[in-house]
Amino acid sequence: MSYIQQKALIVKKEELAQGIFRYTLKNSELVSLSRAGQFVHILCGEKTLRRPISICSIDKENGVFDIVFSAKGEGTHWMSGQNKGDEYDVLGPLGNGFDTDIKGRVLLIGGGIGVPPMLCVASEILAPCDAILGFGSKDAVILEKDFKAVCSNVHITTDDGSFGRKGLVTDLLSEIADRQKYSVIYACGPAPMLKAVAMIAEKNKIKCCVSLEERMGCGVGACLVCACKTKHGNIEQFSHVCKDGPVFNAQEVVW
Ligand SMILES: Cc1cc2nc3c(=O)[nH]c(=O)nc-3n(C[C@H](O)[C@H](O)[C@H](O)COP(=O)(O)OP(=O)(O)OC[C@H]3O[C@@H](n4cnc5c(N)ncnc54)[C@H](O)[C@@H]3O)c2cc1C
Ligand code: FES
Numbered sequence: 224m225s226y227i228q229q230k231a232l233i234v235k236k237e238e239l240a241q242g243i244f245r246y247t248l249k250n251s252e253l254v255s256l257s258r259a260g261q262f263v264h265i266l267c268g269e270k271t272l273r274r275p276i277s278i279c280s281i282d283k284e285n286g287v288f289d290i291v292f293s294a295k296g297e298g299t300h301w302m303s304g305q306n307k308g309d310e311y312d313v314l315g316p317l318g319n320g321f322d323t324d325i326k327g328r329v330l331l332i333g334g335g336i337g338v339p340p341m342l343c344v345a346s347e348i349l350a351p352c353d354a355i356l357g358f359g360s361k362d363a364v365i366l367e368k369d370f371k372a373v374c375s376n377v378h379i380t381t382d383d384g385s386f387g388r389k390g391l392v393t394d395l396l397s398e399i400a401d402r403q404k405y406s407v408i409y410a411c412g413p414a415p416m417l418k419a420v421a422m423i424a425e426k427n428k429i430k431c432c433v434s435l436e437e438r439m440g441c442g443v444g445a446c447l448v449c450a451c452k453t454k455h456g457n458i459e460q461f462s463h464v465c466k467d468g469p470v471f472n473a474q475e476v477v478w
Contacts, residue, residue, distance in 0.1 A: 225256055226256065226314060226315050226316055226317055226443070227252055227253055227256070227314075227315070228312070228313070228314045229250055229252065229253065229312075229313060230250070230310040230311070230312060230313070231248035231249060231250040231253065231263075231310060231311050231313045232248065232249040232250070232308075232309075232310050233246055233247070233248060233305055233306065233307050233308065233309050233310065233311065234247045234248065234249050234287060234307065235247035235307060236305075236306055236307055239291065239365040239366070240362060240363050240364070240365050241362065242293055242294050242295070242303075243291065243292070243293050243294075243336070243363070243365055244291065244292055244294060244302075244303050245279070245289055245290070245291045246289065246290050246291075246292075246302075246305075247287050247288075247289050248287060248288055248289070248290065248311065248313070249285075249286055249287045250286065250288075250313065251286030253288070253313065253315055253316060254281055254282070254283055254286050254287065254288050255283065255286075256316050257278055257281050257288060257315070257316040258281075258316070258320040258321075258323070258347065259278070259281070259320055259321050259323055259340070259343040259344040259346070259347040259348070260277075260278075260318065260319070260320035260321035260340060260343070260344060260434060260469070260470045261277075261278055261315065261316035261317060261318045261319070261320045262275045262276060262277045262278060262315065262316070262317050262318050262340075262442075262469065263275070263276055263278060263290065263313045263314065263315035263316060263317065264313070264314040264315060264317055264439070264442035265298075265302060265311050265312070265313055265314075266311070266312035266313075266314075267297070267298035267299075267301040267302055268301045271297055271298045271301070272298075272439075272440060273298075273314060273439075273442060274298040274299060274302070274439075275317070275439045275442060275465070276290045276292050276302075277290070277291075277339060277340035277343070277411070277434070278290065278315075278316060278340065278343055279291045279339035279340060279342050279343055279366075280342060280343055280346060280369075281343060281346075281347070289339075290339070291336075291338075291339035291365065291366070292336070293336045314442060314443075317442050317443065317465060318464075318465060318466070318468060318469045318470070319467070319468060319469070319470050320470060321344050321348075321409050321432060321434075321470050322432075323344065323347045323348040323349065324349070325348060325349070325350045325406055325407055326350060326406060327350060327404070327405070327406025327407070328350060328351050328352065328353070328403065328404060328405050328406060329344075329348055329350050329351070329352040329353075329405065329406060329407050329408075329409065330352070330353050330354075330355070330396075330399070330400070330403070330405045330407075330408045330409070330429075331344055331345055331352055331353070331354040331355070331374070331408075331409050331410070332354070332355045332356075332357075332392050332396065332408060332409070332410040332411075332412070332416075332420055333354070333355075333356045333357070333392075333410070333411055333412055334356075334357045334392055334410075334411070334412025334413055334416040335357070335358060335359070335363070335412055335413065337410075337411035337412030337413065337416075337434070337436075338356050338357075338358075338365060338366055338411075338412075339365075339366065340411050340434060341354065341356075341370075341409065341410075341411055342366055342369050342370060342373075344409055345370060345373040345374050346373050350406070351375050352373075352374050352375065353374055353375055353376040353377070353378070353399075353403070354370050354374045354376070354377045354378065355378045355380065355392045355395050355396060355399070356370065356377065356378070356379050356380070356392070357379075357380045357381070357382075357391060357392035357412070357416070358379070358380070358381050358382075358386070359381065359382050359383070360381050360382065360383045360385045360386070361381060361385035361386035362385075363381075364379060364381070364386050364387075367379060378395055378399075380392050380394070380395055391416070391419075392412070392416065392420075393416065393419040393420060393423060396408075396420060396423050397423055400423055400424070400427040400429060401427065405429050406429075406430065407429065407430045407431070407432065408420065408424045408429050408430070408431045408432075409431075409432050409433075409434075409470075410431065410432075410433050410434070410473075411433070411434035414435070414436070414478075417433040417435070417473070417476075418478045420433065420473070421433060421473035421474075421476065421478070424473060425473075425474070430472075431472075431473035431474075432470050432471065432472055432473060433470070433471060433473050433476065434468070434469045434470050435451060435464050435468050435469050435470075435471060435476070436464070436469065437449040437450070437451055437464040437465075439464070439465055441465070442465045443465060443466065444463045444465060444466030444467075447461075447463070449463055449464040449465045450462070450463060450464075451463075451464050451468070451476070451477075452476075452477035453467075453471065453475045453476060453477060454475060454476075454477050455475065459477055
């Protein structure tokens with residue numbers, strides 16, 4: 224795992240939906256090392272631990288990358304208080320990322336704040352891809368245009384039906400997975416969604432990889448804060464989400 228700890232300059236800040244921010248950060252060295260599905264660990268002022276945030280897009284030519292985060296607690300509120308011209312202290316890129324060298328058709332599934340990392344996959348992958356993106360309501364829908372620019376088909380679902388199709392991403396997945404031939408499903412979102420996606424993929428015999436979230440300390444495999452249970456054959460063990468993940472083959476995860 225090759226990562227650096229450096230300052231990243233904030234070159235753009237945008238509020239995509241209430242409390243959801245997109246920041247464009249400049250650091251050519253970090254960008255040159257990054258791949259889809261990896262994350263950066265951001266120092267949030269002096270008091271708190273770093274906070275892990277996924278890379279949402281990578282622009283190698285200009286040495287910039289985007290992150291999108293929800294300001295929900297102390298750390299992310301501190302982050303959202305920073306403006307263009309300020310710098311974040313960033314450790315990264317961390318984690319293993321998604322394999323983007325795929326043959327066949329790929330289905331990307333994102334739920335809520337799990338949507339942004341899938342945009343990076345959609346942009347980096349060479350194979351044709353479709354996306355199912357799920358949100359609570361119309362007000363929370365983000366990145367629709369960005370996905371439409373890089374995916375063949377983009378389906379939006381909302382829990383309350385105020386935009387796109389009413390229901391969960393998994394309702395739509397059950398229909399589509401049955402009809403379409405996908406080589407692989409990649410998903411990021413809340414754990415219950417990922418578990419349901421994994422079950423549907425298994426039923427339809429489609430390979431599935433999921434990006435897991437755990438609270439983190441060090442971000443580099445040294446503190447055990449991010450342990451999650453995985454299985455290899457019949458043997459169960461603990462893996463580190465930060466170092467062994469965050470992307471896991473769904474069949475390895477003990478749900
Ligand atoms: C690999 C990885 C990638 C992530 N990518 C993104 C991203 O792209 N955008 C984004 O908005 N968030 C992302 N997260 C979640 C983000 O790290 C947490 O929301 C953030 O650390 C919360 O910090 P805080 O200080 O604002 O909130 P806190 O005050 O620490 O907590 C606020 C609330 O968030 C919950 N929470 C804290 N950490 C996590 C976590 N790791 N997973 C789930 N819930 C948590 C707490 O239980 C609490 O309910 C990612 C997490 C991981 C592990
Ligand atoms: S966060 Fe320290 S081991 Fe993963």
